[in-house]
Amino acid sequence: MASKPAAPDNAAYEQLAERHGATLERAIEAVATRESWSPFSDSPSSKIHGAEKPAAGRAAFERLLGTRYGIDQPGIAEWIGNEVSPYTREALGITYPRSEPAALIAAGSAALRSWRKVDFETRAMVCLEIAQRLYDRNFEMAHGIMHVAGQSYVQAFAGSGPNALDRGIEALAYAVKAMRDVTPNAVWRRKFGPDDVALDKRYTIMPRGLALVICCASFPTWNAHPALFANLATGNPAIMKPHPIAILPVAMTVAVAREVLEDFGFDPNVVTLATDTVEEPVAEQFIADPAVQIIDFTGSARYGSHLESTITRKALFTETSGVNSVVMHSVADLSQSARAIARSTALFSAQMCTSPQTVFVPRGGIAAGTSQASPRDVAEALASEIDALVGNPAAAASVMGAVQAELSMDVVARVREELAGRDDVEIVREASPYAHPDYPDARTLSPLVAIVPKEAEALYADEQFGPILFVVPTDDGDDAVAQATRLAKENGTIATYLYSTDEDFIARSTDAYEEAGANLSINLHGTMWINFAAAYSDYHVTGLNPAGNASLADLAFAASRFRIVQRRRPE
């Protein structure tokens, strides 16, 4: 596992390794040290990229509108697409091929036979070339992400561009590490009775089969890239199934991947696109096929749980969702902490799997610098930070972006209605639209803030997929941690947050978070989003609670995507 093996002897490898070899080694180093690193820049600034690229990217996106997205893959039955921009509320009019599942499976199975023989170091280089070309087209991707998912321009550029590519390269690094751990051959000598036995042994890395990658609607690339690269590197052709309301980013990924594969003489059907509609979902047809041996899923807890409880005999990697909690025990500066939490909930209108939703605050109040703050004080500080953001539409636009689906508006409306029906809750801030400076029709919503009692679990204990912050008074700080970690364990969580100035309290809280499988951020504030997860450094999802069974990224994410077949004979 330590050293890079001899370079494969083929032209594609030589050409690609010169461009990407150092990046791969650096990524492998980064996942070991978990330091901050990226081969990309996640700022869209024209100081970095020049003035041309941003405009060209936007133009490229606009040229796509109303056209057929060119992916020439097998078995195309029709062209479909119903994407609607959350910014303009207009249909994008882009259509994508819908291929018959049987045709994609047949093409993928044929591609597997040649792809598995491409040595894995070359396959890894192909992944890095795909990543580089996606980065080169990232302004186009950013506009695509904006108009299918609703992310702000800045977030789309970073979070669905370099940050997502980094997660992909991180997964790739683990796949390569795991495969380098397998020596390709050995000579084995030992005495057996009178015989000196010497055997020549060969160990062949084999893919498991076809891989289905089911992508989510709000962050289509962030989980697609890791699954794609981990599968491709280990020899498994990938069938990419986008969410029907957010096809474009995945289609672009597939198109780029196929272009790279073709450019270097490989079968483009190593990567194909499986589109479907909300009305006629296609995933189960692939899952039922014995050729499909690996399934990556990112999306709702409901469907994820269905997959987790029904899929057998196949490798399944899920990231679903949970309820992310904040425990406020004591703070140095209430507005500083409240700003960090409020901005993080406001980010992409709380449509992130790491968005904080439920804030536990001791009923008797918390130490806040030299004074005390009650749960209501905390709620008001949160509301006031959101108000400040909404009052600055340019800032609001870059933080909150748009709400992707009407469904999220309905979620907030439903919660609001439930709150209205109770006399033990207090609305501290109403959810309200903000005026987007560029897109007057944008579907926007700033977070609702409500104080709800501990008993109202039906409200705060499940993920409410929309901009809502619940403040929940607890008996004390320890009770707050008990509530937060119980929620994590029972309902799943992807990110938890703790604010305390008391080291003893922090120390005694750690166990419960670990046992709940809850990744914890302590006392974060400042410009960095508290829910920012850095590839190569922050493990994303623990697999220890219902928010998913796999982590981005660790050896377990890669090591079971391939198998080893050996042969041996006298030397």
Add this chain to the structure above:
Amino acid sequence: MASKPAAPDNAAYEQLAERHGATLERAIEAVATRESWSPFSDSPSSKIHGAEKPAAGRAAFERLLGTRYGIDQPGIAEWIGNEVSPYTREALGITYPRSEPAALIAAGSAALRSWRKVDFETRAMVCLEIAQRLYDRNFEMAHGIMHVAGQSYVQAFAGSGPNALDRGIEALAYAVKAMRDVTPNAVWRRKFGPDDVALDKRYTIMPRGLALVICCASFPTWNAHPALFANLATGNPAIMKPHPIAILPVAMTVAVAREVLEDFGFDPNVVTLATDTVEEPVAEQFIADPAVQIIDFTGSARYGSHLESTITRKALFTETSGVNSVVMHSVADLSQSARAIARSTALFSAQMCTSPQTVFVPRGGIAAGTSQASPRDVAEALASEIDALVGNPAAAASVMGAVQAELSMDVVARVREELAGRDDVEIVREASPYAHPDYPDARTLSPLVAIVPKEAEALYADEQFGPILFVVPTDDGDDAVAQATRLAKENGTIATYLYSTDEDFIARSTDAYEEAGANLSINLHGTMWINFAAAYSDYHVTGLNPAGNASLADLAFAASRFRIVQRRRPE
């Protein structure tokens, strides 16, 4: 993953690391190079062990007969045990605690809370101490294995002793490698807007939960040790469930493990014994409990397949069985190859998961040195080698041992009956008992050899768990490979064998074996059993066909047994 981290700061580690630290590092080196290595000797010779130990081991075993096996674990409801020696046909009279599953789960869950906090390097040292103490008691273990499983004394000593311990240490090496790959902490620095962010990050290795290890009857330790050590190292307490007809070797393992745990101040309930009876199996009660998160199973394809198709949301590692084929394409010396195959089938009366069963031979005959050999010539050569073995009772006893279960006698009788009913088969050699020199009542059976047509798949294509060799004429050599690899793919295989003097034929056959996930031994003969699988070097089971979903051992066997939980805060 490359370097050993700083030694943990505790007394148990210091004491154990001095004894075992170098062994662990050497094992990690061996799984990387896959060269021949073992810290143990697998010969029972008194030249190595002295005259005392063999006698003392036998006496220790004999003292156990008719007694309660001392394991003082929670929730003991009764003492049970119905083991019968295949050598003496007498009951051993040893009884073992049967604890209520709920009590074992509660005790294991409590043990998990402390065990998970023992750093993994120390946990690994505990495993190595268990291995060493089992090795020290291996003469006792050998007699135990003989009298529950039926293995010969020599095989019991080696195959269920050092060879099994080596497989355990191999799995341990992978577990340690996978955990060393996770840095325990990092400092992450990057600029975010105006802020220089510096985060201190901690990454905690967490076990998944309790582990159930379901052991098989014929080789109780060979798969138990890898699962036990991989689980213990990664922090998961193990509940060891022996097959009800072969409890003793697992009970001894549990007793030694608990003794080591106690000696070093750890909770002995990190390892417990879950006995049951054939009439009232208990495995499903453990599997149904949410506390149990990992299941290792070795045993029948039928039950393995049931587990594979029903267990969800838990990690499942299976090794079941398949039909192991030989393709005879051309040989330098027929009797040499026939001897290798015949002895390998005779070994432990074909009760090994690697025993060859079905020999495909081109109908038109094969080149055998300077002459030709027909399928009948091959069958007769096989029969003659078996006859030679049977004619030498001392040799037969050390090779064939005894047949563990009457069931295997029934299998052979049933097959014999089916053969009698067909006019397209030819019995070349009848299965027959041999006279065991030491145990006149031993249940023995030497292999039946029959020529059956390709069409008679119902006979040769499924594993017949008893001493039977089918010779199946095929169209030609390529057809032989096609048949062998199709069987492997459809019905599973753990080991396949190919004999050919034609390098082109070997080369063009390789793909099909790889695609069937079939580990292949080519042209093996001599003193080493062709079905010998060396820990640290030979991967056992590929996971690519129905003979099991996991391999002994690779990173995938270890990497998903633990999870990582992180926390981060400003530096």
